[in-house]
Amino acid sequence: MTATSFVFPHTFVPWFRAVAPYIHAYRGETFVVGMPGELIAAGKLNSFVQDLAIMHAMGIKIVLAHGFRPQVNEQLAAKGQPARYSHGLRITDAVALDCAQEAAGQLRFEIEAAFSQGLPNTPMANATVRVVSGNFLTARPVGIVDGVDFQHSGLVRRVDAAAIQRAIDTGAIVLLSPFGFSPTGEAFNLTMEDVATSTAIALQADKLVFVCESAGVPEDPNDPESAVDTELALADAERMLANSPPYPSPKEAMFYLRHCARACRAGVERSHIIPFSVDGALLQEVYTHDGIGTMVVDEKLESLREATSDDVGGIIALIDPFERDGTMVKRDRNEIERDIQAYTVIEHDGVIFGCAALFPYVEAHTAEMAALTVSAEVQGQGDGDRLLKRIEQRAKSMGLESIFVLTTRTMHWFIKRGFQTVDPEWLPEERKRKYNWDRRSQVLVKRLT
Secondary structure (H helix, E strand, O other): HHHHHHHHHHHHHHHHHHHHHHHHHHOOOEEEHHHHHHHOOOOHHHHHHHHHHHHHHOOOOOEEEOOOEEEEEEHHOOOOOOOOOEEOOEEEEEEHHHHHHHHHHHHHHHHHHHHHHOOOOOOOOOOOEEEOOOOOOEEOOOOOEEOOOOOEEEEEEEEHHHHHHHHHHHOOOOEEEOEOOOOOEEEEEEOOHHHHHHHHHHOOOOOEEEEEOOOEEEOOOOOOOOOOOOEEHHHHHHHHHOOOOOOOOOOOHHHHHHHHHHHHHOOOOOEEEEOOOOOOOOHHHOOOOOOEEEEEEEEEEOOOOEHHHHHHHHHHHHHHHHHHHHOOOOOOOOHHHHHHEEEEEEEEEEEEEEEEEEEEEEEHHHEEEEEEOOOOOOOOOOHHHHHHHHHHHHHHOOOOOOOEEEEEEOOHHHHHOOOOEEOHOOOOHHHOOOOOOOOOOOEEEEEOO
């Protein structure tokens, strides 16, 4: 037996078990994926299609919208014509429209061919993926804006959501090209971003995902090299957009962020920006806890917020069963009232069904996450993960390097989410003095950098 075959089960089995909850959660959900022409130009099409096919095999309904910016520009250059843009949109004259139609036909052929591969020893082996395309989009002209005539450039007027839904319900992947037609049959060049966003809204998709040149939204908008903000509230996204240039480059995260914000405002629960430069980025974003890019979420859908004094009663009612069975340490009402600003809650229709608290130890550059609780009625729906992500964000905003938890029964849940077991001696001195050695709680730490 080789060393590789000996180690492999020990890495593969825990990984596959960790992925299983996401497979269950997303089965039957609808994802709209936006793929720019730059991804195809970079030679990433085959591996990207393989990842889509894997997701499709796991029960996700997929609508794929492709772009063709570089391909159209290449066609124009071959004809000695410049690519003209204004207000962040292509000006599509008659020559550009011909180039767009030619590029769209060629790309549709390449994409459908990629889905048809079934070579042995590849992820596409034994895969049967049916791709459906058609005139699902009705368009209208951009018209004349600030004196600029956009000619054959258009915007999505209507999406035939019922027809798309019927197609994906049969198990097909729907492929949308950035073309639409007016009721009179006039063709319009659309943007992939508008097509994907409009389709996600019309379908009320569970996710809108842009796989693009950008790695995601940086935590520091003034420093493009800063770490990617993995989760961004819609309100924060809109504030960033209000302070950014109106027509960013497609290479920048802000270009896609405005479409993500538009989708979230219109009812799409999650919108994502991920880089195609990272192999398997789509799988990492969907099937791992931390993901790899930026996810935009409208918090109003979850009522995930910081606690107020009005929530004390709800928090007590939530944690009481866990205190009585010994899962959690007893906290009295006065203690919760005193520390209420440390708590984050998930509330629905006036009922608190999830909470967690963050107690910083600034000098030690760490913080304790305590009282992480989700009602038994809704466990398994990802609310614990959402609370953990918010606590991590709060700790990062304080400039802390790690968070830690003390637990006697739920250590495996934390380990699967990146925590590591440490000796109680690791604790900050102030917290160590309050450690209950009789209870023998496990100490687990997660690094935030």
